[in-house]
Amino acid sequence: MFCNDKILVATDDMLFFTQVKEHLQAEGFDILHRNANAAALGEIIAISPALVMLEKEMPGINGFLACQQVRRKYDGPIIILTDETDDFDELRAFQMGADDYICKSVHLCLLAARIKAVIKRTLPQKPPENHPIKVRSLLINPAKRDAYIDDRPLNLTTIQFDVLWYLVNHPGQVVSRDDLNQLLYNVPYNGIDRSIDVYVSRIRHKIEKNPAHPVYLKTVRGVGYIFTGD
Numbered sequence: 001m002f003c004n005d006k007i008l009v010a011t012d013d014m015l016f017f018t019q020v021k022e023h024l025q026a027e028g029f030d031i032l033h034r035n036a037n038a039a040a041l042g043e044i045i046a047i048s049p050a051l052v053m054l055e056k057e058m059p060g061i062n063g064f065l066a067c068q069q070v071r072r073k074y075d076g077p078i079i080i081l082t083d084e085t086d087d088f089d090e091l092r093a094f095q096m097g098a099d100d101y102i103c104k105s106v107h108l109c110l111l112a113a114r115i116k117a118v119i120k121r122t123l124p125q126k127p128p129e130n131h132p133i134k135v136r137s138l139l140i141n142p143a144k145r146d147a148y149i150d151d152r153p154l155n156l157t158t159i160q161f162d163v164l165w166y167l168v169n170h171p172g173q174v175v176s177r178d179d180l181n182q183l184l185y186n187v188p189y190n191g192i193d194r195s196i197d198v199y200v201s202r203i204r205h206k207i208e209k210n211p212a213h214p215v216y217l218k219t220v221r222g223v224g225y226i227f228t229g230d
Helices: 014-026 039-047 063-073 087-095 108-122 156-169 177-185 195-207
Strands: 008-011 030-034 050-055 079-080 100-103 134-136 139-141 146-147 174-176 217-220 226-227
Touching: 008 014, 008 039, 014 030, 014 079, 030 156, 039 063, 050 063, 050 108, 050 139, 050 226, 063 195, 079 108, 087 156, 100 108, 100 177, 108 134, 146 195, 156 177, 156 195, 174 177, 177 217, 177 226, 195 217
Parallel strands: 008 030, 008 050, 050 079, 079 100
Antiparallel strands: 134 139, 139 146, 174 226, 217 226
């Protein structure tokens, strides 16, 4: 378990650290500094902060390998810091266990927002109760992993059931493609893969009387989906 107010920043860029520290302290975080080197890795494990930020370039050790080493013993979120964005490096960061990849030139308000989001996303969540849920004509039974519309079985696939159950448990909330990608594949959405859209479309054709004008499962253009029983 980690302390929810501590953020450890492993960087040699003291100007960046000073700016980040001032801003994040105002947000209620306790900001710790360590030099960007191999010695910092052991301290991360000992301190077990709420979040770790690692430089991509670290003297004596590659930042991606450092991330991989930390991930083996640390369950909290890790953010890789970079001076410039690169799609290949961003992908590699996620493959090595990072939760986000952020350019240091990002606005501090956006940095703080992304830090809060990744901490919230990685906190242990209370699992939903395993009771059937009925919304108008739709009945979902998680114990049996089946669903019905007007007492007619929907015959959902495993993935379709997982997606629908997640959406039903977040009624009235916009669920992003990234949320669903994390649910199904445990990786961030790459902005290209359309498999999530295909799953949702097939669910919609099973639960909606008129899929072109959905009642239960609506699209929020450019963002994701929202389940509503209205």
